[in-house]
Amino acid sequence: MPGAIHAEGLVKTFGDVRALDGVDLDVPEGTVLGLLGPNGAGKTTTVRVLTTLLRPDSGKAVVAGIDVLKHPNEVRRAIGLSGQFAAVDEYLTGRENLHMVGQLYQMSGRAAKARAVELLDRFHLADAADRPAKTYSGGMRRRLDLAAALVVSPPVMFMDEPTTGLDPRNRQQLWDVIQELVAGGTTVLLTTQYLEEADHLAHDICVVDHGKVIARGTADQLKVRTGGERVEVVVHRPEQIEPARAVLTGFGKGEVAVETHTRKLTVPVTGGAKLLAEVIRELDSRGVGIDDIGLRRPTLDDVFISLTGHAAERDEEGGPESGAPGRGRRDGRRDGGSGGPRDDRDADRDADRKEGVA
Ligand SMILES: Nc1ncnc2c1ncn2[C@@H]1O[C@H](COP(=O)(O)OP(=O)(O)O)[C@@H](O)[C@H]1O
Numbered sequence: 404m405p406g407a408i409h410a411e412g413l414v415k416t417f418g419d420v421r422a423l424d425g426v427d428l429d430v431p432e433g434t435v436l437g438l439l440g441p442n443g444a445g446k447t448t449t450v451r452v453l454t455t456l457l458r459p460d461s462g463k464a465v466v467a468g469i470d471v472l473k474h475p476n477e478v479r480r481a482i483g484l485s486g487q488f489a490a491v492d493e494y495l496t497g498r499e500n501l502h503m504v505g506q507l508y509q510m511s512g513r514a515a516k517a518r519a520v521e522l523l524d525r526f527h528l529a530d531a532a533d534r535p536a537k538t539y540s541g542g543m544r545r546r547l548d549l550a551a552a553l554v555v556s557p558p559v560m561f562m563d564e565p566t567t568g569l570d571p572r573n574r575q576q577l578w579d580v581i582q583e584l585v586a587g588g589t590t591v592l593l594t595t596q597y598l599e600e601a602d603h604l605a606h607d608i609c610v611v612d613h614g615k616v617i618a619r620g621t622a623d624q625l626k627v628r629t630g631g632e633r634v635e636v637v638v639h640r641p642e643q644i645e646p647a648r649a650v651l652t653g654f655g656k657g658e659v660a661v662e663t664h665t666r667k668l669t670v671p672v673t674g675g676a677k678l679l680a681e682v683i684r685e686l687d688s689r690g691v692g693i694d695d696i697g698l699r700r701p702t703l704d705d706v707f708i709s710l711t712g713h714a715a716e717r718d719e720e721g722g723p724e725s726g727a728p729g730r731g732r733r734d735g736r737r738d739g740g741s742g743g744p745r746d747d748r749d750a751d752r753d754a755d756r757k758e759g760v761a
């Protein structure tokens with residue numbers, strides 16, 4: 404059976420920018436696909452094509468069993484979309500926004516009202532229900548946006564960076580909602596720059612860069628591909644770094660990485676817990692004081708670095724809704740152009756700053 408989302412060879416160019424360079428995707432029904440990639444990788448463009456908002460130059464896509472290029476209107480009826488570009492009417496209140504979506508989908512007035520109340524409650528917007536959306540903080544807008552996408556329970560949901568700029572509590576709430584949806588049978592394609600988000604929510608992950616899928620698999624499979632375990636040691640005193648390095652070199656399967664200011668040494672190993680015990684004994688016999696030691700599997704951060712050649716940077720600044728884990732960011736954009744989804748998000752983050760106290 405074909406998946407709920409199927410894409411083959413999607414290509415989309417903007418001038419000389421190849422935003423999509425042959426993207427293939429398959430998302431089985433009732434699962435979450437995490438589309439992971441740095442800024443400018445092509446995530447939003449993929450979502451826009453799959454949600455009928457943008458025609459690809461070539462390729463094909465089928466969503467909920469419907470051909471996206473041939474029957475866009477039918478596809479629209481089968482999907483929900485929330486994200487960087489989704490439309491919340493600024494001048495309507497939260498309640499009115501949800502009510503309006505219900506009417507668009509031809510729900511009865513009563514059903515639409517009841518659904519609005521339910522969703523406002525679920526997304527912790529009940530207190531702000533009767534204020535115009537333009538007074539909402541960025542985080543509140545995101546919640547309203549997602550609520551709007553859920554007025555009718557669509558079988559396939561697209562979420563473009565649903566939690567970017569949210570604080571950890573709001574992020575956790577959204578994760579819970581997404582998991583509930585999936586438990587109820589909804590298929591979700593979500594884009595994210597938060598590696599832990601993909602790790603937490605996604606059954607499968609596609610890593611995209613420069614408009615291409617450069618790796619796919621479960622989080623675990625990607626981690627395994629990146630390499631095995633590492634021993635990580637924090638020594639007690641700076642002068643113990645060198646003797647510890649000598650010990651780890653003897654046990655390791657690769658180079659010992661040293662972070663001087665934290666007195667941390669890391670080395671790839673095979674041999675697991677048994678080896679760890681031997682390392683501890685050896686360090687001990689050489690009088691190296693250990694503050695911390697452990698075996699660590701590669702994280703998705705390690706995967707990301709090894710695949711894309713750069714880290715998902717931590718983004719320290721942010722509005723009152725922020726204080727969140729970092730979002731990956733590529734240095735500069737290939738096209739150097741303006742406009743596009745990135746700017747929407749920045750506007751959103753600005754709104755966070757200005758209105759987060761609301
Ligand atoms: N409407 C557009 N006009 C011109 N370039 C665009 C447009 N939309 C996206 N791009 C470019 O296509 C590339 C992929 O963008 P996008 O899909 O938004 O990436 P992501 O969502 O992964 O950050 C980027 O180089 C971006 O600048």
Ligand SMILES: [Mg+2]
Nearest residue numbers: 446447744745
């Ligand atoms: Mg984007």
